[in-house]
Amino acid sequence: xxxxxxxxxxxxxxxxxxxxxxxxxxxxGKGVALCELWHKKQLEYSWLLSxxxxxxxxxxxxxxxxxxxxxxxxxxxxxxxxxxxxQAYLTLPPYPEVRTSLLRLSQRYPLALLxxxxxxxxxxxxxVNNLETYLSHVLSADEVGVYxxxxxxxxxxxxxxxxxPGEIMFVSSNGWEVSGAKSFxxxxxxxxxxxxxxxxxxxxxxLVVENLEGLEALLP
Amino acid sequence: xxxxxxxxxxxxxxxxxxxxxxxxxxxxGKGVALCELWHKKQLEYSWLLSxxxxxxxxxxxxxxxxxxxxxxxxxxxxxxxxxxxxQAYLTLPPYPEVRTSLLRLSQRYPLALLxxxxxxxxxxxxxVNNLETYLSHVLSADEVGVYxxxxxxxxxxxxxxxxxPGEIMFVSSNGWEVSGAKSFxxxxxxxxxxxxxxxxxxxxxxLVVENLEGLEALLP
Numbered sequence: 062x063x064x065x066x067x068x069x070x071x072x073x074x075x076x077x078x079x080x081x082x083x084x085x086x087x088x089x090g091k092g093v094a095l096c097e098l099w100h101k102k103q104l105e106y107s108w109l110l111s112x113x114x115x116x117x118x119x120x121x122x123x124x125x126x127x128x129x130x131x132x133x134x135x136x137x138x139x140x141x142x143x144x145x146x147x148q149a150y151l152t153l154p155p156y157p158e159v160r161t162s163l164l165r166l167s168q169r170y171p172l173a174l175l176x177x178x179x180x181x182x183x184x185x186x187x188x189v190n191n192l193e194t195y196l197s198h199v200l201s202a203d204e205v206g207v208y209x210x211x212x213x214x215x216x217x218x219x220x221x222x223x224x225x226p227g228e229i230m231f232v233s234s235n236g237w238e239v240s241g242a243k244s245f246x247x248x249x250x251x252x253x254x255x256x257x258x259x260x261x262x263x264x265x266x267x268l269v270v271e272n273l274e275g276l277e278a279l280l281p
Numbered sequence: 282x283x284x285x286x287x288x289x290x291x292x293x294x295x296x297x298x299x300x301x302x303x304x305x306x307x308x309x310g311k312g313v314a315l316c317e318l319w320h321k322k323q324l325e326y327s328w329l330l331s332x333x334x335x336x337x338x339x340x341x342x343x344x345x346x347x348x349x350x351x352x353x354x355x356x357x358x359x360x361x362x363x364x365x366x367x368q369a370y371l372t373l374p375p376y377p378e379v380r381t382s383l384l385r386l387s388q389r390y391p392l393a394l395l396x397x398x399x400x401x402x403x404x405x406x407x408x409v410n411n412l413e414t415y416l417s418h419v420l421s422a423d424e425v426g427v428y429x430x431x432x433x434x435x436x437x438x439x440x441x442x443x444x445x446p447g448e449i450m451f452v453s454s455n456g457w458e459v460s461g462a463k464s465f466x467x468x469x470x471x472x473x474x475x476x477x478x479x480x481x482x483x484x485x486x487x488l489v490v491e492n493l494e495g496l497e498a499l500l501p
Contacts, residue, residue: 072425106482108328109457112431113464117482125481135480210331237329244333258353262337262346 062281063170063248064224065168065197069233072254074163075153083149095130102126105154107177107208108231116206123150128163133272151185155192158160162273169280173198175218175231177208210241232276236260239247243267252275282501283390284444285417289453290396293472294383295373295406303369307362315350319467322346328396336426339397343370372404375412376474381413383491389500393418395438395451397428406435430461438467452496456480463487470496
C-alpha cells in the first residue's frame with residue numbers, strides 16, 4: 062500500500078498537445094513545430110537555470126520558450142497572439158480518462174499534484190477542469206525555487222505526506238522525470254502515453270502503463 | 282585585455298558532425314538522425330544527472346546516449362559498431378580554421394580547454410590533433426563531478442588562472458553554454474557556427490562570431 066499517489070501535471074494529466082491546435086489556427090501548418098520547440102525550450106530552460114543556480118518562475122520560462130520558438134521558426138508572434146498561446150496554458154484540458162480515473166483512485170488513496178508550474182498556473186488548470194475534489198495537495202516547484210528533477214522538489218511530497226520516498230507512488234508521462242523520481246527513491250509508474258523509449262541514465266520505473274486506467278488496474 | 286581565452290571542446294573546436302559520416306557508413310541514411318539524437322541525449326543526461334545530484338562520467342554518458350539513440354531509432358547497434366562509434370569520439374577532427382587560429386591566438390593569450398569530457402577523452406583529442414602546444418590547461422568537469430553549466434565547472438578556470446570571471450574570455454558554439462558562462466560572469470564569445478537562434482533565458486554574449494578567425498579579429 063502507498064501513502065499517496067502523486068501526479069505530474071503537464072503531459073501526464075494535462076494534454077499539452079492541445080496547444081498545437083491553437084498554434085495551427087494562428088500560424089497555419091506551423092502549430093506542431095511551434096509547440097514542440099516551445100515545450101522543448103521551456104523544459105531545457107528549467108534544467109539549465111536550475112544548474113546555473115538561477116531561478117525564474119515557470120510562467121516566465123513558458124513565455125521565454127515561446128519567444129525562442131517563434132524566433133527560431135521565423136514566426137512573428139505579436140503580443141495578442143503570444144497572450145492567447147500563454148493563456149491557453151491556463152486552461153489545458155485533461156486527457157480523456159483523467160477525470161474518471163482520478164475519481165476512482167481518490168477513493169483508494171490520497172492524491173496530489175507535483176508540478177514545475179507556478180501556484181497560479183496550477184490553481185487555474187485544477188479549477189478549470191474541476192479536479193480540486195480529487196487532490197489533497199497541489200505542490201509547486203516554485204516553493205523551493207528550483208526545478209525537477211532536483212531532489213528538493215520531490216522532497217515537497219515527503220513533507221506533505223510525512224512519508225518515506227518508497228511509500229509514494231509517483232506518476233509521470235515524461236521519461237526524464239520517471240528517472241529523476243526513481244533516483245529520488247519514489248515508487249514510480251511511467252504513464253507512457255506516447256510509447257517512448259526507455260531512458261538509460263537511471264533505474265527503470267516500477268510500473269509502465271499506457272494511461273491512468275492501466276495504473277488503476279495495477280495498483281494494490 | 283583578458284588573462285586567458287578558454288574554449289569549449291565538442292562542437293566549438295571539435296567537429297562532432299563528422300560522426301554522422303561513420304553513422305551513415307554503419308547505418309546507411311540514418312547517420313544524421315542517429316548522431317543528432319545521440320548528442321541530444323548525451324547532453325540531456327549531463328544536465329539531468331547533475332540536477333539529480335548523481336554523477337556518471339562523460340564517457341559513460343556518451344555510451345548511454347548512443348544506446349538510447351539506437352533504441353529510439355530502431356537500430357540494432359552491435360558491440361563492434363558501438364565501439365567504432367565510441368572510439369570515433371576520441372579522434373574527432375577540429376573545424377578547418379581551428380589549428381591556425383589557435384596558433385595565432387596562443388601568441389597573444391594563454392589558451393585553455395574546459396570540457397565535460399573526461400581527462401582521457403580530452404587527452405586523446407588534444408594529442409591526435411596536435412593541440413598540446415597551444416593549450417596551457419586542459420580542464421575537465423570530471424574534476425568536480427558535475428556538468429556545465431554548473432558554476433563549479435566554470436570555477437575550474439578561475440582557479441587555474443587566478444582570475445576574476447570578467448578577465449576570462451570564454452568561447453563556445455553552444456547557445457545553452459554561452460548563457461551559462463555569461464551568467465557565471467565570464468566575458469563570452471558565441472562562436473555561432475550554425476547560425477542558431479539567441480537563447481532567451483540569460484544575458485546575451487559579449488561577442489558573436491562565425492568561427493575562430495572572427496574571434497581573432499575582435500579580441501583586443
